[in-house]
Amino acid sequence: MSKTFSARLQEALLQALSATDFxxxxxxxxxxxxxxxxxxxxxxxxxxxxxxxxxxxxxNPREVAxxxxxKFEPADLCDEPTMAGPGFINFTLKEDALAGELLRxxxxxxxxxxxxxxxxxxVVLDFSAPNVAKPMHVGHIRxxxxxxxxxxxxxxxxxxxxxxxxxxxxxxxxxxxxxxWKNLLDEDALAEKPVEELLxxxxxxxxxxxxxxxxxxxxxxxxxALQAGDEENLKIWETCVDVSKQGLxxxxxxxxxxxxxWLGESFYNDRLAPxxxxxxxxxxxxxxxxxxxxxxxxxKGLEDKPAIIRKADGGFLYATTDLATIDYRLNEWxxxxxxxxxxxxxxxxxxxxxKISEKRGQSADLEFIPFGSILGKDRKMLxxxxxxxxxxxxxxxxxxxxxxxxxxxxxxxLEPSEQQAVAEVIGIGAVKYAELxxxxxxxxxxxxxxxxxxxxxxxxxxxxAYVRTRAIFRKLGExxxxxxxxxxxxxxxxxxxxxxxxxxxxxxQVLVDFKPNTLANYLYELAMAYHRFWEACxxxxxxxxxxxxxxxxxxxxxxxxxxxxxxxxxxxxEFM
RNA sequence: GCGCCCGUAGCUCAGCUGGAUAGAGCAACGGACUUCUAAUCCGUAGGUCCCGUGUUCGAAUCACGGCGGGCGUGCCA
Numbered sequence: 187m188s189k190t191f192s193a194r195l196q197e198a199l200l201q202a203l204s205a206t207d208f209x210x211x212x213x214x215x216x217x218x219x220x221x222x223x224x225x226x227x228x229x230x231x232x233x234x235x236x237x238x239x240x241x242x243x244x245x246n247p248r249e250v251a252x253x254x255x256x257k258f259e260p261a262d263l264c265d266e267p268t269m270a271g272p273g274f275i276n277f278t279l280k281e282d283a284l285a286g287e288l289l290r291x292x293x294x295x296x297x298x299x300x301x302x303x304x305x306x307x308x309v310v311l312d313f314s315a316p317n318v319a320k321p322m323h324v325g326h327i328r329x330x331x332x333x334x335x336x337x338x339x340x341x342x343x344x345x346x347x348x349x350x351x352x353x354x355x356x357x358x359x360x361x362x363x364x365x366x367w368k369n370l371l372d373e374d375a376l377a378e379k380p381v382e383e384l385l386x387x388x389x390x391x392x393x394x395x396x397x398x399x400x401x402x403x404x405x406x407x408x409x410x411a412l413q414a415g416d417e418e419n420l421k422i423w424e425t426c427v428d429v430s431k432q433g434l435x436x437x438x439x440x441x442x443x444x445x446x447x448w449l450g451e452s453f454y455n456d457r458l459a460p461x462x463x464x465x466x467x468x469x470x471x472x473x474x475x476x477x478x479x480x481x482x483x484x485x486k487g488l489e490d491k492p493a494i495i496r497k498a499d500g501g502f503l504y505a506t507t508d509l510a511t512i513d514y515r516l517n518e519w520x521x522x523x524x525x526x527x528x529x530x531x532x533x534x535x536x537x538x539x540x541k542i543s544e545k546r547g548q549s550a551d552l553e554f555i556p557f558g559s560i561l562g563k564d565r566k567m568l569x570x571x572x573x574x575x576x577x578x579x580x581x582x583x584x585x586x587x588x589x590x591x592x593x594x595x596x597x598x599x600l601e602p603s604e605q606q607a608v609a610e611v612i613g614i615g616a617v618k619y620a621e622l623x624x625x626x627x628x629x630x631x632x633x634x635x636x637x638x639x640x641x642x643x644x645x646x647x648x649x650x651a652y653v654r655t656r657a658i659f660r661k662l663g664e665x666x667x668x669x670x671x672x673x674x675x676x677x678x679x680x681x682x683x684x685x686x687x688x689x690x691x692x693x694x695q696v697l698v699d700f701k702p703n704t705l706a707n708y709l710y711e712l713a714m715a716y717h718r719f720w721e722a723c724x725x726x727x728x729x730x731x732x733x734x735x736x737x738x739x740x741x742x743x744x745x746x747x748x749x750x751x752x753x754x755x756x757x758x759x760e761f762m
Numbered sequence: 763g764c765g766c767c768c769g770u771a772g773c774u775c776a777g778c779u780g781g782a783u784a785g786a787g788c789a790a791c792g793g794a795c796u797u798c799u800a801a802u803c804c805g806u807a808g809g810u811c812c813c814g815u816g817u818u819c820g821a822a823u824c825a826c827g828g829c830g831g832g833c834g835u836g837c838c839a
Binding site for chain 1: 764765766767768773774775776777779780781782783785786787788794797798799801802803804818819820831832833834835836837838839
């Protein structure tokens with residue numbers, strides 16, 4: 187497989203460097219960067235290698251640049267590089283190179299020129315992980331959508347990817363649910379809308395325990411009974427988990443998110459006690475005030491932040507479960523890496539369990555991939571227990587409803603069922619894109635209009651570009667065949683062709699720092715380039731190679747948008 | 763107290779592994795549809811990149827110190 191433009195330019199640049207007078211004096215391991223030019227007036231790619239080298243070589247940067255340019259052999263890739271400003275070297279690709287690349291990526295129907303990784307890893311992705319017996323609220327959307335997208339991208343790049351929904355099916359909340367089930371349950375409501383009924387009793391009990399000390403104790407004893415294996419409580423617990431999973435599955439189906447496994451906290455129950463014993467044996471953990479703790483005296487920032495893995499009353503905590511989960515993933519799944527897509531407030535927790543894993547001699551690449559909070563209007567965290575948090579299902583309903591309004595307005599003649607199907611793609615896509623197009627650590631204030639916008643840099647903008655690629659082939663009456671000779675007449679065509687080629691440079695970049703918004707931004711730029719092309723370049727009204735080239739650009743834009751949106755977990759529609 | 767994250771146009775946000783005049787969208791104003799989907803395109807206007815100091819040929823980006831906001835910090839998850 188051939189390489190991206192930036193990789194090829196980088197190779198040529200290294201060649202040039204090795205031919206210069208100062209080749210022997212280059213810093214060891216010097217790897218010049220070739221970046222996409224920020225501004226078209228500077229060509230297509232640029233490097234600041236000369237300026238980087240000026241200091242160690244004790245030379246004037248422009249002198250260095252001049253010599254690099256002199257030795258640079260562009261082959262048929264680009265024109266003679268030019269020097270600009272304080273010592274930039276700018277590269278402008280040849281039209282033939284652009285044309286050749288277009289043909290190459292068209293031939294690569296599944297990956298569009300994106301190279302798969304040389305050393306595939308087994309990556310476990312831990313994301314979404316809602317609590318059972320409570321429906322997902324807006325706060326769960328980030329983990330679910332970001333995690334799903336990272337999983338799709340890792341898989342696309344060739345990693346063995348395992349997604350695991352580590353649901354909270356064993357927490358202390360079950361004390362309250364058990365009591366509520368026994369005392370407040372409305373059987374008819376349970377049969378009718380099980381998830382809602384579970385939420386209702388949970389909220390009711392939660393509210394009562396705030397006032398009622400005795401009830402708190404009763405709930406606690408229900409929990410203890412469950413943990414001790416009480417048959418009735420276990421039965422209720424199983425039913426709750428079952429019902430909740432079905433409710434969650436409905437949301438996941440709608441979001442087009444799926445998991446390879448659903449190994450919740452309860453799965454690890456048997457493994458907790460032996461794990462703590464083992465940590466004690468190895469002197470990694472010790473007793474302190476009755477609890478079993480791991481201390482980190484040698485780690486800056488954690489000196490006074492022990493991790494508790496067994497409470498004084500013998501109970502285990504989520505740190506214990508998470509450690510057992512790491513064992514399982516490493517031993518059973520042979521994971522090389524585990525990626526946790528979890529909210530930023532849990533930074534300390536993950537620092538601790540990663541450190542413990544290290545103390546145990548485990549060497550897997552454990553990554554905490556945090557995201558910022560969704561805040562309420564008061565700029566405070568949207569709290570799960572505040573009672574009136576916005577439910578995810580409601581957000582999706584509202585999104586689809588808003589999309590439907592526009593679809594009906596724009597396409598009054600469409601069958602209602604088709605209108606609804608299109609609205610579903612647009613509405614859900616809009617919600618996902620709103621999340622994925624922004625940097626994951628940015629906090630934001632929940633706002634319907636913001637989250638569900640349909641104008642500007644949103645999913646509908648990208649979907650519209652895709653739809654326009656399809657409209658052309660519908661009108662043409664046949665599918666794309668094969669392009670033999672690419673010719674360019676307009677700047678808009680070359681800009682689009684270059685953008686298409688850069689898909690291969692963009693996708694791998696997402697996993698460097700786990701930022702799907704890098705891909706979202708790229709797709710937005712691609713859609714913009716296509717919309718400009720659309721305005722400037724009629725396709726069906728021109729003839730010959732030019733028409734074939736433009737059809738190819740349409741086809742490749744459609745493929746790239748479909749694949750790229752697919753990597754974000756966003757579906758496409760043929761019309762809108 | 764200590765730790766982590768955020769602070770960029772009126773609003774919502776990109777850009778942050780140092781690079782050229784800091785970019786989008788929304789809102790405002792002005793243009794372009796007998797045309798392959800105008801959910802589009804083109805243009806105008808809008809900035810102490812929170813403040814200060816430092817490193818550097820070069821800082822929104824890195825370091826240090828502040829300020830403002832959010833979150834976390836031994837027996838919830």
